[in-house]
Amino acid sequence: MQKKIAVLPGDGIGKEIVAGTVQVMQTIAEQFNHQFEFEYGCIGGEAIDVDGNPLPEETVSLCKNSDAILLGAVGGPKWDNNPPALRPEAGLLAIRKKMGLFANLRPVQAIPSLADASTLKKEVIDGVDLMIVRELTGGIYFGTPRERRIENGKELVVDTLSYTNEEIERIIRKAFDLAMIRRKKVTSVDKANVLESSRVWREIANNVAKDYPEVELEHMLVDNAAMQLIRNPKQFDVIVTENMFGDILSDEASMLTGSLGMLASASLSADGPGLYEPVHGSAPDIAGQNKANPLATILSAAMMLKYSFNLIEEGNTIEEAVNQVLEQGYRTADIADGAKYVLTTTEMVEQVIRQIKEIAQNKSMSANA
Numbered sequence: 563m564q565k566k567i568a569v570l571p572g573d574g575i576g577k578e579i580v581a582g583t584v585q586v587m588q589t590i591a592e593q594f595n596h597q598f599e600f601e602y603g604c605i606g607g608e609a610i611d612v613d614g615n616p617l618p619e620e621t622v623s624l625c626k627n628s629d630a631i632l633l634g635a636v637g638g639p640k641w642d643n644n645p646p647a648l649r650p651e652a653g654l655l656a657i658r659k660k661m662g663l664f665a666n667l668r669p670v671q672a673i674p675s676l677a678d679a680s681t682l683k684k685e686v687i688d689g690v691d692l693m694i695v696r697e698l699t700g701g702i703y704f705g706t707p708r709e710r711r712i713e714n715g716k717e718l719v720v721d722t723l724s725y726t727n728e729e730i731e732r733i734i735r736k737a738f739d740l741a742m743i744r745r746k747k748v749t750s751v752d753k754a755n756v757l758e759s760s761r762v763w764r765e766i767a768n769n770v771a772k773d774y775p776e777v778e779l780e781h782m783l784v785d786n787a788a789m790q791l792i793r794n795p796k797q798f799d800v801i802v803t804e805n806m807f808g809d810i811l812s813d814e815a816s817m818l819t820g821s822l823g824m825l826a827s828a829s830l831s832a833d834g835p836g837l838y839e840p841v842h843g844s845a846p847d848i849a850g851q852n853k854a855n856p857l858a859t860i861l862s863a864a865m866m867l868k869y870s871f872n873l874i875e876e877g878n879t880i881e882e883a884v885n886q887v888l889e890q891g892y893r894t895a896d897i898a899d900g901a902k903y904v905l906t907t908t909e910m911v912e913q914v915i916r917q918i919k920e921i922a923q924n925k926s927m928s929a930n931a
């Protein structure tokens with residue numbers, strides 16, 4: 563199979579984790595006889611420095627002309643005081659909007675060998691397997707007006723949360739479609755005791771549910787959901803929620819796996835290329851030190867192989883390799899609690915590549931036997 567992948571490393575640890583992930587994908591291409599062409603583009607702080615724009619037009623056309631997009635992370639203290647349009651995060655929001663990437667899938671699976679790395683009790687996280695479906699191109703991160711103004715002689719600051727019915731319905735349908743191939747339960751998370759947008763969200767969820775009689779729908783207020791994720795995460799199958807709630811709940815849920823450095827994501831549109839990125843940010847506190855955990859990005863690449871290219875065996879091979887490397891005791895610093903070996907970013911990538919080769923060779927030996 564021949565595929566073109568747009569690679570947007572971004573800022574901070576983005577560059578380190580994406581470099582390793584591209585090597586992992588090249589290994590998959592070699593082992594399974596595919597051709598992946600990687601073309602690099604600029605986004606975020608680096609793009610501001612080079613181009614004066616967090617999302618240059620060339621990056622948008624590169625993404626539109628690719629089969630999928632791999633992104634690291636954007637942002638950093640260097641740009642924190644820039645005006646809103648010149649912040650790195652504006653580039654990330656803009657690429658999501660321009661590519662129509664409304665559905666952000668963030669799978670959260672407990673990894674038995676990482677139970678020690680979690681701050682939570684083993685019996686709470688053991689067996690966790692949930693999917694957060696976050697609306698990604700609407701809500702308060704995109705609302706207008708967003709401004710500071712003077713009203714009645716006082717400074718007033720405004721952020722706006724808005725959604726159309728269509729935007730709500732398409733993400734809820736996505737969640738139900740996913741629930742149909744999972745454990746057939748959708749938890750719709752909102753703040754319907756306060757927000758009008760959440761009340762409409764609930765009405766639409768109830769209507770969509772009529773088309774999926776096999777799927778159980780429950781509604782949960784977001785503050786309770788934040789608590790339930792820690793108290794009893796195994797009650798969840800698919801969680802569907804709006805943009806900001808999903809952003810916050812998924813960072814929280816990452817601790818069920820042991821680290822934010824483990825959580826992958828896929829951002830999907832109705833028909834164009836998908837974008838794959840870790841849930842975490844650019845981690846300026848550890849950037850440039852070869853310390854970052856690359857596994858969230860490597861697992862995002864596995865999602866790309868499965869969701870965008872339908873390369874299920876290849877995606878599974880990456881996931882198996884990651885699990886086996888962790889079972890063998892290899893750890894980066896963020897998951898190092900009691901570890902046999904604490905690895906750098908590049909050493910962890912080398913271990914995953916070694917393991918992919920071993921799995922692929924074992925498979926071809928048993929196919930030839």
Ligand SMILES: NC(=O)C1=CN([C@@H]2O[C@H](COP(=O)(O)OP(=O)(O)OC[C@H]3O[C@@H](n4cnc5c(N)ncnc54)[C@H](O)[C@@H]3O)[C@@H](O)[C@H]2O)C=CC1
Nearest residue numbers: 635636637638822823842843844845846847848854855896
């Ligand atoms: N998708 C994106 O590009 C995102 C960008 N950001 C941006 O990133 C910058 C830093 O934001 P923070 O709030 O610090 O969030 P962050 O997610 O970058 O880091 C939070 C904490 O987790 C650690 N961490 C994150 N990823 C890790 C990894 N792979 N391995 C080991 N440790 C890891 C960091 O060292 C830090 O202590 C900001 O400019 C923010 O706007 C934040 C979230 C998402």
Ligand SMILES: CC(C)CC(=O)C(=O)O
Nearest residue numbers: 651654655703809841843
């Ligand atoms: C710019 C932010 C919304 C990025 C973020 O935190 C995320 O997508 O998880």
Ligand SMILES: [Mg+2]
Nearest residue numbers: 809810813841
């Ligand atoms: Mg976030």
